[in-house]
Amino acid sequence: FVPALIFGVALGNVLQGVPFDIDRTLRATYTGGLLGLLNPFALLCGLASVAMLVVHGASWLVVKIEHGHVMNRAAKFGQIAALLVIVFYAAAGIWLAMAGMGYRIVTDIDPNGVANPLRKEVVLEAGAWLTNYGKYPWMILAPALGFIGS
Numbered sequence: 001f002v003p004a005l006i007f008g009v010a011l012g013n014v015l016q017g018v019p020f021d022i023d024r025t026l027r028a029t030y031t032g033g034l035l036g037l038l039n040p041f042a043l044l045c046g047l048a049s050v051a052m053l054v055v056h057g058a059s060w061l062v063v064k065i066e067h068g069h070v071m072n073r074a075a076k077f078g079q080i081a082a083l084l085v086i087v088f089y090a091a092a093g094i095w096l097a098m099a100g101m102g103y104r105i106v107t108d109i110d111p112n113g114v115a116n117p118l119r120k121e122v123v124l125e126a127g128a129w130l131t132n133y134g135k136y137p138w139m140i141l142a143p144a145l146g147f148i149g150s
Helices: 002-016 040-064 069-098 128-135 137-149
Strands: 020-022 028-030 102-105 122-125
16 A cells, blocks of 8 residues: 555656756755655545556456455455546546646757756746647547546
8 A cells, every 4th residue: 555655646746846956066956845745636646546556456356366255346346446546537637737737848958959957947837737738639648548547
C-alpha cells in the first residue's frame, strides 16, 4: 500500500511541479518541505496509483485462480477498484485542466545554443496542460486509452 501511494504522490508532485532553486553552478536544490509534498492533488494521484495496483493484483488472481471463492472476491474487488481508477483518473484530469498548474516556456528556444536552464523563462498558466491537444489533436488518445484500460 505505502509504496504504491508514495509512487503516486511522487508522480502527482512531478505533474504539478515542486519548488526548487538553481544556483550559479546549475545545481538544483529543493526549497520546499516534506509536508508540502503531501498536497491534495498528489494524494489524489497516490490514491489512483493504489487503485490501479489493486486492479492489477485482482486481475492477476482472476487469471491464476480458475474458480472458487477467492476468484469471485478478486473479481469483485477488481471491478470496484477499476471504477475507482476511472473516478480518480477523471478527477485528476479535470484538476489539471482547471487548476493553474500548467507550465509553459515563454522564451524562444535556441536549438544552436547551449542547454542552459538559466536562459529559459517558465510561467505558471491555467490550462497549459491542454495546449498540446490544440496543437496535436491525436494526443487525446493517451487519456482515452487510460479510460479504456480501466
